[in-house]
Amino acid sequence: MVVVTAKQLDEIVHMLAGRRRVLLLGCNTCAAVALAGGDREVETMIQALQLAISRRGMTVEFVGGVLQRQCEPEYVEAMDAEDIDAILSLGCGAGVAMLAAQTGIPVYPALDTLFIGAAQGLGSWRAECSACGSCVLGETAGICPVTRCAKGILNGPCGGVNDGECELGDRPCAWVEIHERLESQGRGASFAHENPPKDDSAGEMYQWDLSAKGGSR
Amino acid sequence: MSLAAAFDSGRFVVTSEVGPPKGTDVAAMLETAEVLAPHVDALNVTDNQAAVMRLSTLAACVHLTQAGHETVYQVTCRDRNRLALQSDLLGAASFGITNVLALTGDHVRVGDHREAKAVFDLESVQLLRVIQTLNAGTDMAGKELHGTPEFYAGAVVTPDSAPLAPQLAKFEKKVAAGARYFQTQAVYDLASFESFMRFARRFEVKVLAGIVVLRSARMASFMNANIPGITVPEGIVAELTASEDAASTGVQIAARFIRGAREMCDGIHIMAIGAEHLAPRVIGEAGLTREVPA
Numbered sequence: 289m290v291v292v293t294a295k296q297l298d299e300i301v302h303m304l305a306g307r308r309r310v311l312l313l314g315c316n317t318c319a320a321v322a323l324a325g326g327d328r329e330v331e332t333m334i335q336a337l338q339l340a341i342s343r344r345g346m347t348v349e350f351v352g353g354v355l356q357r358q359c360e361p362e363y364v365e366a367m368d369a370e371d372i373d374a375i376l377s378l379g380c381g382a383g384v385a386m387l388a389a390q391t392g393i394p395v396y397p398a399l400d401t402l403f404i405g406a407a408q409g410l411g412s413w414r415a416e417c418s419a420c421g422s423c424v425l426g427e428t429a430g431i432c433p434v435t436r437c438a439k440g441i442l443n444g445p446c447g448g449v450n451d452g453e454c455e456l457g458d459r460p461c462a463w464v465e466i467h468e469r470l471e472s473q474g475r476g477a478s479f480a481h482e483n484p485p486k487d488d489s490a491g492e493m494y495q496w497d498l499s500a501k502g503g504s505r
Numbered sequence: 506m507s508l509a510a511a512f513d514s515g516r517f518v519v520t521s522e523v524g525p526p527k528g529t530d531v532a533a534m535l536e537t538a539e540v541l542a543p544h545v546d547a548l549n550v551t552d553n554q555a556a557v558m559r560l561s562t563l564a565a566c567v568h569l570t571q572a573g574h575e576t577v578y579q580v581t582c583r584d585r586n587r588l589a590l591q592s593d594l595l596g597a598a599s600f601g602i603t604n605v606l607a608l609t610g611d612h613v614r615v616g617d618h619r620e621a622k623a624v625f626d627l628e629s630v631q632l633l634r635v636i637q638t639l640n641a642g643t644d645m646a647g648k649e650l651h652g653t654p655e656f657y658a659g660a661v662v663t664p665d666s667a668p669l670a671p672q673l674a675k676f677e678k679k680v681a682a683g684a685r686y687f688q689t690q691a692v693y694d695l696a697s698f699e700s701f702m703r704f705a706r707r708f709e710v711k712v713l714a715g716i717v718v719l720r721s722a723r724m725a726s727f728m729n730a731n732i733p734g735i736t737v738p739e740g741i742v743a744e745l746t747a748s749e750d751a752a753s754t755g756v757q758i759a760a761r762f763i764r765g766a767r768e769m770c771d772g773i774h775i776m777a778i779g780a781e782h783l784a785p786r787v788i789g790e791a792g793l794t795r796e797v798p799a
């Protein structure tokens with residue numbers, strides 16, 4: 289899923305200055321699961337914003353709503369934005385972009401989009417993929433070196449590994465984990481495979497059309 | 506004598522390190538080089554070491570080469586993409602700089618420009634392969650070069666890395682990718698270095714043992730706690746603690762290690778880190794004193 293987190297209230301208040309009636313719009317897919325864009329978070333944010341705004345002597349009216357997925361036009365088209373002069377999106381960057389493209393009214397992000405990740409426990413997620421466009425997980429025992437190695441190294445640990453910890457001190461060394469898991473699966477020999485430099489163009493694809501798959505370009 | 510020739514001559518090779526200045530004044534760097542030069546076969550020039558921004562390594566190598574020194578051009582992958590790396594390498598070759606040490610590099614987050622974008626378009630193994638490609642007369646895109654470099658490529662290894670197995674596996678990859686010599690992270694334990702060398706001797710590569718001269722017990726403890734892959738044994742820390750002249754004791758500790766390692770490896774690399782004046786003493790105490798023939 290796409291992992292997101294709420295911005296500081298001050299930053300949001302600053303963005304909304306001068307707005308009259310703002311729609312706070314949650315997203316019921318990734319952002320809701322990340323506990324940042326569901327019903328409850330929309331409610332809580334409205335209350336927090338009302339308080340912060342009135343403290344500053346401003347008046348803004350807030351209405352709340354949640355779309356199933358902000359990143360799909362069908363849901364956005366079905367939405368009621370009557371008499372709304374700005375949308376505050378509690379979705380990821382893709383949700384904000386879709387809302388802005390479809391509605392024609394100013395849309396502001398209430399969240400920061402962090403990464404594509406997986407749940408580690410209640411309220412905890414870890415980055416697992418950077419959408420590089422040419423996946424090597426098959427060779428790295430399902431541990432992404434692009435994402436989980438701080439340097440995106442493709443050929444084994446650097447000299448900074450410290451008792452299995454990354455030199456940055458914020459994570460286990462991805463390459464120690466890859467080596468361990470390959471060994472435990474009897475695939476230790478594949479560690480010796482030299483991974484060539486990545487094709488960076490694969491990761492900066494602008495658009496993907498399913499119809500292009502297998503078809504001629 | 507070139508570094509490659511020094512290795513081939515069978516002598517016990519000595520290299521040391523100089524860091525480019527933060528600023529344009531290269532006088533102190535050149536002075537340090539003059540102090541070290543009579544005792545070493547080559548001077549290694551660091552590349553924004555520890556991710557701290559400094560004058561470019563290539564420019565520093567040019568200054569040093571023009572002053573008559575044999576340099577080792579350190580190249581990290583942190584700050585440049587594959588175009589910039591290749592073009593700087595060709596630039597170096599055009600100035601007659603042939604020794605290259607290929608490194609991935611410390612992360613920008615540990616340096617003095619923490620908000621910078623970390624590049625890492627390539628890493629050490631891939632960079633070694635690129636150097637090999639350039640030596641063969643083409644660039645990474647397969648385009649022919651007008652004028653081909655003759656780089657002598659080296660790499661680094663951390664013999665006390667924990668865990669060790671993946672580090673050794675990577676060492677093998679570096680050998681396969683064209684590393685001809687290795688410079689190790691600082692080592693202090695002769696027995697553990699010997700076991701590393703038994704492994705390294707299975708390959709056709711030269712190994713320089715990394716020496717960092719300890720100047721106090723505090724420095725030793727600091728390195729144990731903070732520098733990944735360096736282990737200063739308790740006995741050595743105690744020796745420094747008991748000493749009244751810790752710097753001299755540090756010199757003796759380094760010299761003792763070198764005498765012990767002399768039959769195991771092909772030379773030493775002294776990382777003086779701010780105490781370049783100690784390097785000649787270490788070399789003297791280790792019995793390596795000699796004028797390097799031109």
Ligand code: SF4
Binds near residue numbers: 425434
């Ligand atoms: S290799 Fe690329 S596609 Fe695969 S998990 Fe990592 S970033 Fe994602």
Ligand code: SF4
Binds near residue numbers: 441454460463
């Ligand atoms: S310590 Fe491991 S995870 Fe961290 S940068 Fe080095 S190889 Fe990557």
